[in-house]
Amino acid sequence: MPPITVLLVDDEPLVRAGLRAVLEAQPDLEVAGEAADGAAVIPLVRQLRPDVVAMDVRMPLLDGIEATRAVLRTVPDPPKILVVTTFENDEYVYEALRAGADGFLLKRARPAEIVHAVRLVAEGESLLFPASVRQLAAEYGDGGGNPAARAALERAQLTEREAQVLRLMTRGLSNAEIAGRLVVGTETVKSHVSAVLAKLGARDRTQAVIAAYESGFVSPG
Incomplete structure (x- = not known):
């Protein structure tokens, strides 16, 4: 390799x-x-x-x-x-x-x-320093008050499972850890993560997590 x-x-x-x-x-x-x-x-x-x-x-x-x-x-x-x-x-x-x-x-x-x-x-399968990213979002983010981020999340129309996956991504869980929490296969989680990124227009997990905080989908607090 x-x-x-x-x-x-x-x-x-x-x-x-x-x-x-x-x-x-x-x-x-x-x-x-x-x-x-x-x-x-x-x-x-x-x-x-x-x-x-x-x-x-x-x-x-x-x-x-x-x-x-x-x-x-x-x-x-x-x-x-x-x-x-x-x-x-x-x-x-x-x-x-x-x-x-x-x-x-x-x-x-x-x-x-x-x-x-x-x-x-x-x-790119996990979020680096999720607690620190959460703290930064709490201090410098819009607290869920970013209209563009809220509109993007509404347009994304995440399924219930995709929403669960995004919440777990904000906590910094890897694909394997998310699979364990949801009792599904790792490949299934990869498919859900890919769908979340595509729907949010995010290039990676970090951008998806920032979008989740900025839109108010999850609270950094």
Whole structure:
């Protein structure tokens, strides 16, 4: 099985060096390249085709939020985006998730946590740090008062089972864990998750969970 390739984007060389050392110590992870600003992300993504972009949320020319939007808007079959941040409870992080980032990672995280985050985001079957995402949604979200998100959820017309699956997704459960809760097969859960994402127009679980909070479908509190 080929390694998971990662593009590192941070204006601090020491941060990039530290992440590279941690990731390249793992046989299944490989650093494809580096950039010092979000403005360099799109050409590098097109050239290197990484599986994951680990991107600083605050950079001088183009920050991680705008770089995330640009990648998702202009790159076909875009990579997963993992926002790297100094502060967990940061409005910038929530805005990056809203923009389409798949998760976030603290710069002070231990090596094992960094490796786990990259693997989990690459696999896309679970929500990274669900409690933290819930806390961010509670503090910086619209509290279910986003009209566009409510309208999108109404148009989605989720079935009762799909609604159950979405609720369990907001709690960070994997496909196997959801299957255990609902007493169904994992493949059945995968089909329900795919249907939920398609109906909500969400590219991944993180975006579906953000939509669930923004629409008031579930309360982050």
